[in-house]
């Protein structure tokens with residue numbers, strides 16, 4: 001028996017009432033050994049911050065265990081900033097016997113977005129693994145940069161540009 | 174590894190570029206989306222479990238010292254996949270304005286009263302048959318700045334994690350017969366009128382509890398698994 005799918009609607013401006021969790025950004029507990037911080041901003045087509053967005057990350061890892069939720073959720077602040085605290089993902093199987101480079105799946109919700117957009121975070125310092133990743137290979141080469149988190153003073157940096165110059169690559173999932 | 178999910182029909186979800194809803198203008202990607210195969214990352218998802226849900230989280234009328242003002246209602250239904258199978262132990266999160274249409278949020282400045290006995294957020298886990306249920310008050314419609322004399326039909330925001338990243342959905346539930354439906358660009362962003370109807374709950378006299386609360390019933394359907402072999406097997 002098939003059931004008709006429920007359509008998406010925008011999360012609206014007041015998502016902060018219902019969605020944030022106190023421990024939301026912490027896929028790994030604060031202070032967990034080997035944990036990394038990934039942070040950035042969500043920006044609109046004018047380059048302005050989106051202060052009412054929600055960023056969620058999910059990663060699959062063979063080592064998922066007690067104390068590691070692998071899922072994080074962070075509302076953006078007034079400057080469009082978000083962060084997650086997680087364990088660095090490992091390589092996982094991809095289509096047709098390929099191996100995928102370490103990555104996180106990302107959903108972004110916001111007022112003005114009637115459906116989530118989906119992107120992926122890869123790591124700039126995994127050049128070898130990235131070079132053979134089947135999903136990155138399907139992205140136009142001049143746009144792959146938008147999927148790479150870069151290590152800086154404050155951990156890994158990943159900005160999400162919804163529209164415009166250097167628009168982030170979004171996926172049809 | 175679990176199967177991939179069936180891809181949604183193009184006309185189920187609203188287009189991200191939807192000009193009548195003005196804020197979509199700068200918030201939709203202009204580059205084409207890149208096809209993402211359903212690999213292990215997309216076909217798995219977090220198992221959150223009962224620790225996420227407090228004892229009174231499903232009852233928005235009992236989260237404060239007194240009862241909120243407004244029409245007490247229940248909202249219940251089933252969370253199913255596209256094959257009609259129940260989705261069990263899944264987190265359902267809701268948020269809404271109070272009976273006067275005011276959200277308890279620093280950005281909501283329209284001069285309707287705040288109700289000190291209503292926060293407007295709830296969550297629950299689906300049971301073994303995929304059922305969820307909330308007790309709340311009926312939310313009021315509220316004005317917004319999209320166009321002159323713009324009002325949102327009464328609605329409750331719903332967030333569903335399902336069992337996999339590929340099933341994630343955020344949506345809104347509406348009430349039957351709302352006179353604001355023809356004027357709302359968010360509701361009407363779902364282009365097919367038959368599909369749009371799926372966002373409207375039904376009133377149920379059978380589920381209404383005598384001398385206590387009226388009942389609205391709404392089933393939510395997330396994607397089903399693909400019957401064909403894994404498109405992205407190891």
Ligand SMILES: [Fe+2]
Pocket residue numbers: 012325328330
């Ligand atoms: Fe709303």
